[in-house]
Amino acid sequence: MIGQEIRYPAPLRPGDRIGVTSPSAGASGAARERIDFCIEQLRADGYDVVVGELMDAVGITSGPAQARADELTEMLCDPTIACVVPPWGGETAIDLVDLLDWEALAAAEPTWLVGYSDLSTVLLPITTRLGWATLHGDNLADTPYVVPDGLLGWREVAAGTGPHVQRDSGLFATWVRFEEDPRATAWREVGRGSWGLHGAASLDVTGRLIGGCVETLANLAGTPYGDVAAFGRTHAEERLIVYLEAGGDDAPTICRNLHGLRLAGWFEHARAILIGRTNAPDSAQLTQRDAVLDALGRLDLPIVFDLEIGHVPPHLPLVNGALARVVVDGQRREITQHLT
Structure with a gap:
């Protein structure tokens, strides 16, 4: 298909x-x-x-x-x-x-x-x-x-x-426990921060979005249900923007999973990689950021860290398949999605 x-x-x-x-x-x-x-x-x-x-x-x-x-x-x-x-x-x-x-x-x-x-x-x-x-x-x-x-x-x-334009919220938050208030409607702020760019002084790229949670998607790589390499070939002219986020596994596990996605060809047609904020644990020898760089740094692709796309709320909705433009330049940090 x-x-x-x-x-x-x-x-x-x-x-x-x-x-x-x-x-x-x-x-x-x-x-x-x-x-x-x-x-x-x-x-x-x-x-x-x-x-x-x-x-x-x-x-x-x-x-x-x-x-x-x-x-x-x-x-x-x-x-x-x-x-x-x-x-x-x-x-x-x-x-x-x-x-x-x-x-x-x-x-x-x-x-x-x-x-x-x-x-x-x-x-x-x-x-x-x-x-x-x-x-x-x-x-x-x-x-x-x-x-x-x-x-x-x-x-x-x-x-x-669209165009659906979203910008760095600067907010790190957490949920209200259901036992405390099952009707909560306000995120609980735990800190402030912003997107960070690795591998380039600035970024302005366009591509088709594809991605999700590292721990679950790593198990699909190499199967008919996770053939992102083929998806990339289909959209080779537009190229891809691959986004990933770690839910809870430690840094060595995430590192292995990301290497597996790399070896499965997930980034062969990528123009950039987006990485979500995470509370997943580091290890004594490896941080979550270094896990990403160990696996994906050799690809010579720009990597945007700490987007609101995972297990640290709030959430920045991304549409798999949408044509997106990502800009990180000075104070401008935004992603625009076209559902066409």
Whole structure:
């Protein structure tokens, strides 16, 4: 299926139907209270929300792999559903990628799929195999948080073709624990910072976005579900901007994973690499930044560090497949996405 041009779902509008299902981890207790609040908020904003059967935290996933794959396929193929947003990621969404009905998906019109973390495992192959644009941004649990200055909410990005301009927010934040307040809407600030550029004095590049969470995507490299090298060849004229973020693995593990992506050809058609902020641990001998440079520094590509694209909120939504321009020059730090 690789080789198709990017197809964008219809712009998301209030009144549209949003599907909620758990392709990876489910929710219970205070976590389910949070998800119920998020659904309530979407409905208050005018969306018609349909909730799937697979939502409970019965184990490490919300149910058997085939059942999760079937429910996700059904929602993505349903012409009445404009967008599917899971509650959050999890650990083992890789168990369903080969169980999705890829032929049915290929025959359907594109539907927005939104999320990050373990959902990267599904977002990336839907873009590389089907040519559907997918949205790496907030999960459902994050959606009620107020969007900081400079950034856009995922619904704003999904609502039109752009140009969607986002700028360095300068904010490092964290979540409010569900047990403390399942109805929280304000990020808890923990610091300030900004994007940093390595390998160039300034940067102004354009390319197709592709990427996600390192820990989950590294397991797809070398399989039909993570063939970013082929995706790069398809878009060789425009080239790629590859973005990655570490969720929680230590620096040596991230280093190994990034080397694996490099050896799998993920950066052969890249113009730049974007790296998300992370709280993942360093080791005594290796920092997270040095892990990136050890694996990717030899590529002679500019690397932008500390973007809001991962497990340190707030979140800067990126659309897999979108044509993006990244500028880092003096005080100007921005990314512009065109959904065309």
